[in-house]
Amino acid sequence: xxxxxxxxxxxxxxxxxxxxxxxxxxxxxxxxxxxxxxxxxxxxxxxxxxxxxxxxxxxxxxxxxxxxxxxxxxxxxxxxxxxxxxxxxxxxxxxxxxxxxxxxxxxxxxxxxxxxxxxxxxxxxxxxxxxxxxxxxxxxxxxxxxxxxxxxxxxxxxxx
Numbered sequence: 001x002x003x004x005x006x007x008x009x010x011x012x013x014x015x016x017x018x019x020x021x022x023x024x025x026x027x028x029x030x031x032x033x034x035x036x037x038x039x040x041x042x043x044x045x046x047x048x049x050x051x052x053x054x055x056x057x058x059x060x061x062x063x064x065x066x067x068x069x070x071x072x073x074x075x076x077x078x079x080x081x082x083x084x085x086x087x088x089x090x091x092x093x094x095x096x097x098x099x100x101x102x103x104x105x106x107x108x109x110x111x112x113x114x115x116x117x118x119x120x121x122x123x124x125x126x127x128x129x130x131x132x133x134x135x136x137x138x139x140x141x142x143x144x145x146x147x148x149x150x151x152x153x154x155x156x157x158x159x160x
Contacts, residue, residue, distance in 0.1 A: 001019070001020050002017040002018060002019055002020065003017065003018060003020050003066050004016070004017050004069075005017075005018055005027075005065055005066055005068075005069035006069055006070060007027070007065070007068055007069060007070075007071065007073055008071070008072045008073065009028065009032060009034065009072075009073045009074075009075065009078070010034075010073070010074060010075060010077055010078025011078060014031075014032060016031055018031065018065045018066065020064065020066055021064065022064065022065045022066075023060065023061055023062070023063065023064060023065065024051070024058075024060040024061075024063040024064065024065050024067075024068055024073070025037055025039050025049045025060035025061045026065070027065035028051070028060060028073070028075060031065075034075050034077050036075055036076035036077050036105045037049050037050075037051055037060055037075050037076065037105060037106075038102055038103070038105060038106065039060075039061055040102065040103070040134070041061075041134075042061045043061070043062075044059040044061060044062040045134065046103065046106075046133070046134040047059070047103065047106040047107065047110065047132045047133035047134060048102060048103050048105070048106045048133075048134075049061045049106060050105075050106035050107075050109045050110050050133075051073055051074060051075050051076075051109060052072075052073065052074035052109060052112075052113055053068060053071060053072070053073055054071055054072050055072075055074075055113065055116075056113060057109060057110045057113045057114075074109070075105075075109070076105035076106075076108060076109055079108060079109060079112055086108070086112060087150045087153040087154050087157070088108050088111045088112050088115065088146075088147065088150040089108055090150070090153065091146040091147065091149040091150035091153060092104060092107075092108060092143075092146045092150075094146070094149065095142055095145045095146035095149050096142045096146075097142045097143040097145065097146030097147075098138075098142075098143075099135075099137035099138045100137045102137075103133055103134065103135045103136075103137075106133055107130065107133050107135075107143060110129060110130075110132070110133065111129070111146075111147045111150065114126075114129045114147075115147070115150060115151050115154055118151075119151060119154065119155060119158075120151060120155065121147070121148070121151055123144055123148060126144045126147045126148060127140065127144060129147075130143060130144070130147075
């Protein structure tokens, strides 16, 4: 069974007929070819599929595409404003906050939303935010450092 949906993704509205059982992650990856949203556990535990729904981080594997009709979704592909990288992306690159990169898009998306609400987080607050993200390649030390660096960079941009 299919249903018509209208979803604004990264600023562009998309109208599609989707299977009512299709997850948001499947819609993004299969219908829109936005493959930066990774699917890891398919149970909402690993955080690899994190996207922003109306500005809030959500697990795209746990939502059906029909549930987000009429709403705004931001994926890793839409995280940077305009050209270049978002400060969180720059910090992950500069501070080596990734290894294989599979979990990285979800962490970056979550970190962006987190830093908007917590512009000067402690390392402990960053670690708490990361509790919903699993990385099988590395420890989280460089990820925490990257998010702390992004917070500093974003503060510098707000207060030149």
